[in-house]
Amino acid sequence: MKIKYVHTNIIAKDWKKVSQFYQHVFGCKPVPPERNLSGEWLDKLTGIDNAHVTGEHLTLPGYEEFHPTLEIFSYNNTDSSNPKAINGIGLSHLAFEVDDVALVLEKIIEEGGGQVGELIKTKYPNNVTATFVYAKDIEGNIIELQSWEK
Template identity: 30%
Template sequence: MRFSHLNIVARDVDRLAEFYRQVFGCRDLRAPRTLSGQDVDRGIELSGVEIRSVWLSAPGRDEVFLELFQFASPSDGAVGFANTPGYAHMAFDVCDLEATCDVITWAGGSALGEITNLGTDENPHLAVYMRDPEGNIIELGQH
């Protein structure tokens, strides 16, 4: 058994894909596709579904990928917080935390928290929560 991918349902899949390309260097693993039909409907227990699907490589891990979906008829769900039940965030280890925060903000994301040292003075582990342009939470860590 192995972990395969993480899926995010986007409001604007092209904008979100570009954000992850710019900030984290994700690459397209295949051309975008449209998923629809009875098999798709049965698989996710919805009817008349049309999904635009984009697959991006995970930074440093081609065997795991980020799958972005945009539904033609999305549900109007609220953006979660760090304590909302369900998937909370995805995490990236970065070399320069402050520079990555700046790039996230430049690319349309936003800060959620403040940079915090979760380690010690001798062995720091810096961490911060940010949001992508659609409000999904991203944890950044620097050892």
């Protein structure tokens, strides 16, 4: 049996703006074609009548192939009753290892995102120092930034 991780999906109010955010901050690149999906098959798959999805896939930093990707989609009708919280049930955050946590956090804020908690440095075994911070993209999705130093 073959199993392969393919993508993580973010449902956005405005997929183009969210896609641009991840391209500007993390250097993600679009994987053509843009998606414009609808039809009976999508209604059956999603359980949503007259579903219409638009968006695109983005390469992830460090994975220059076509998979895994970050899939950013918008539906023609969205459910905004699911608030995003670091301790919420379900998908909590996306994590990126970066060289300079403070610098990437600054870029996130410049691009319209925000910070969740404090930027911290802590000691790990084997004389390793880890730096972490939680941030948010422009629609509130939580992002963990981390770096590791010997």
